[in-house]
Amino acid sequence: MALLEIRNVTRRFGALEAVKDVTLAIEAGEFFTLLGPSGCGKTTILRMIAGFDEPDAGDILLDGRPLTGIPPEQRPLHTVFQSYALFPHMTVAGNVAFPLETAGKPRDEIRRRVGEALALVYLTDKAESFPHELSGGQKQRVALARGLVNKPRLLLLDEPLGALDAKLRVEMQSELIQLQRDVGITFVFVTHAQQEALALSHRIAVMKDGRVEQCDEPDTLYTQPANRFVADFIGKINLIEVAVAAASKVLLTLDAPGLGQIAATDLRPLKAGERGAFALRPELVRVFGHKESADLKNRFEGRVRELLYLGDVTHYKIELANGFVIEALMPNAAPGRAKFHEVGDPVAVCWRHDAGVFLRA
Amino acid sequence: MNAPGTRPTRWLVTAPPTLFLLVFFLLPALIVVLASLRQPGEFGGLAPLTGLADLGAEAYRFLLDDIVYAEIFARSFVVAGLTTLICIVLAYPLAWLIARSPQKRRDLLVLLVILPFASNFLVRIYAWIMLLGPANLLYTPAAVIVGMVYVHLPFMILPLYTNLEKHDPALLEAAQDLGASAWTRFWRVTFPLSLPGIFSGSALVFIPVLGMFAVPELLGGTGDILIGNLIKEQFLDNRDWPLGSALSILLTVLVLLLAGITAWAARRGLHGTEAVS
Numbered sequence A: 001m002a003l004l005e006i007r008n009v010t011r012r013f014g015a016l017e018a019v020k021d022v023t024l025a026i027e028a029g030e031f032f033t034l035l036g037p038s039g040c041g042k043t044t045i046l047r048m049i050a051g052f053d054e055p056d057a058g059d060i061l062l063d064g065r066p067l068t069g070i071p072p073e074q075r076p077l078h079t080v081f082q083s084y085a086l087f088p089h090m091t092v093a094g095n096v097a098f099p100l101e102t103a104g105k106p107r108d109e110i111r112r113r114v115g116e117a118l119a120l121v122y123l124t125d126k127a128e129s130f131p132h133e134l135s136g137g138q139k140q141r142v143a144l145a146r147g148l149v150n151k152p153r154l155l156l157l158d159e160p161l162g163a164l165d166a167k168l169r170v171e172m173q174s175e176l177i178q179l180q181r182d183v184g185i186t187f188v189f190v191t192h193a194q195q196e197a198l199a200l201s202h203r204i205a206v207m208k209d210g211r212v213e214q215c216d217e218p219d220t221l222y223t224q225p226a227n228r229f230v231a232d233f234i235g236k237i238n239l240i241e242v243a244v245a246a247a248s249k250v251l252l253t254l255d256a257p258g259l260g261q262i263a264a265t266d267l268r269p270l271k272a273g274e275r276g277a278f279a280l281r282p283e284l285v286r287v288f289g290h291k292e293s294a295d296l297k298n299r300f301e302g303r304v305r306e307l308l309y310l311g312d313v314t315h316y317k318i319e320l321a322n323g324f325v326i327e328a329l330m331p332n333a334a335p336g337r338a339k340f341h342e343v344g345d346p347v348a349v350c351w352r353h354d355a356g357v358f359l360r361a
Numbered sequence B: 001m002n003a004p005g006t007r008p009t010r011w012l013v014t015a016p017p018t019l020f021l022l023v024f025f026l027l028p029a030l031i032v033v034l035a036s037l038r039q040p041g042e043f044g045g046l047a048p049l050t051g052l053a054d055l056g057a058e059a060y061r062f063l064l065d066d067i068v069y070a071e072i073f074a075r076s077f078v079v080a081g082l083t084t085l086i087c088i089v090l091a092y093p094l095a096w097l098i099a100r101s102p103q104k105r106r107d108l109l110v111l112l113v114i115l116p117f118a119s120n121f122l123v124r125i126y127a128w129i130m131l132l133g134p135a136n137l138l139y140t141p142a143a144v145i146v147g148m149v150y151v152h153l154p155f156m157i158l159p160l161y162t163n164l165e166k167h168d169p170a171l172l173e174a175a176q177d178l179g180a181s182a183w184t185r186f187w188r189v190t191f192p193l194s195l196p197g198i199f200s201g202s203a204l205v206f207i208p209v210l211g212m213f214a215v216p217e218l219l220g221g222t223g224d225i226l227i228g229n230l231i232k233e234q235f236l237d238n239r240d241w242p243l244g245s246a247l248s249i250l251l252t253v254l255v256l257l258l259a260g261i262t263a264w265a266a267r268r269g270l271h272g273t274e275a276v277s
């Protein structure tokens, strides 16, 4: 049985449906992420789990028991707020002790567990500091320690890294992964940063306009996006407009207007004439001189329009015969050479038949 | 080491307030101190000053010799303390409700709090005579407290409201999320964070009550006079200016002492609450 189940939950604010018929099951020990653009309903879902908001329809169950009607202070889960919401009049130790005190733990246990929690987030020497004396990253850690110290069944984190600068964010990401593994507490994490979601999560639910578009493990989301929105939202991707020309058991032939035929693999029963997009990650597109390997399948000629030299890789934008600009990411792995092609060079691109996926319109 | 140029700049910034305090606080205070050391005039006021020999501490000696003055001081401080406490208890829920109401209604409610100032102070006290008379409370210590609380309540509500309005609602949600009941949330979060508001409100109530003479005079009995009445009597009725001045100086010194102790205690006990005050 899943630790937390969200069953057909809908939440309306006036005419706006902020959350639409969402169903999710989160397993114990999981690092689960709600990912989606601003306003898609992530915070609303988190607030309903925490008890600050109630669904208009549907149920939220913890360990199989509905949470309906249980006030936030009685739910065995804690939240780490984006603004941290540290108590400014309490020391770091006082903040971390707070959930233990409200739970009525004995004094020496509180002291011991506060010490442990602060050690876990490397803040032992800041125990007697006040929040206004801490840096952003340190406040973040206090908020984490406070949320974890009473061992909740579930820790909800609403964009906890949102207020940190890029470098600190990456550092905190590694710390979060480590921390979640060490304490073994289930995390429900909210973010609109897709890279962060990919890096941290065991599973990700991608949301749009109050709906869950796809819920999968990061690599599945990345390599097999369910639709255009997910494909486009996660990472960079080329979306080529196509129609199905022929589909046998596994082999799929797609017609790209003005370009030619694309060979792909697909297990779904597709009908000829179906329209959609062929989605292809830039790092799976190979770029080479226009005279090479003329007999390959999925080989198209074009011209380099733009390139960005990024050190480890070069990011090419190549205009194909039908005007479509395809993006390709090539590692600069050959020693002694930085770039392989220049702007304006005639080149050819190519990809394996299993590199991309067909997305139905 | 001071960088060149900081000195004149600092002087420019600090000069106006220094000058203001000098002219409107220190100078009058010195005049009063001087008056307290001089002799009363034959027909009131002060006797002409002919030399240093005319100065003496008789007025202070007189005050300290008579236990009645100590009693009036003590009673005044009790009345001021009681008024402050009652004001805190009455103002807190009101300030909290105003701070919690929707933005549009808040301004209206604040306006209602200060609206009584639009009508004359004496008229409002006379209104209390009519209210307290039938209740058989007129000319009792209770009537004095009622009047004092009535007059000073807005000075407690406004600073408290200003403080409570700035509280981050996320803190209360965090406390609730971490298992705190409504009661715990109030005592562990709202109340400690509102202490700066309580302190400023208390200063604005406590100190004026000590000097207030109209309320005891109009609502209190003969035994209810406070320092304010005493000082007023020396200047207007007994025409003993040195004694009145000595009383004023004594009052000022006591209040400054009290304010100093409170500020010191507050600085030690209020760590972190500056963030919201």
Ligand SMILES: Nc1ncnc2c1ncn2[C@@H]1O[C@H](COP(=O)(O)OP(=O)(O)OP(=O)(O)O)[C@@H](O)[C@H]1O
Residues within 6 Å of the ligand: A013, A016, A018, A036, A037, A038, A039, A040, A041, A042, A043, A044, A045, A192
């Ligand atoms: N209390 C409320 N009253 C009215 N509308 C609300 C309320 N709370 C949220 N909404 C609306 O519901 C939608 C979803 O809001 P929500 O805060 O869940 O988005 P989010 O995914 O967390 O976005 P962000 O990434 O910007 O935090 C938004 O359109 C928002 O305006």
Ligand SMILES: [Mg+2]
Residues within 6 Å of the ligand: A042, A043, A044, A158
């Ligand atoms: Mg949000």
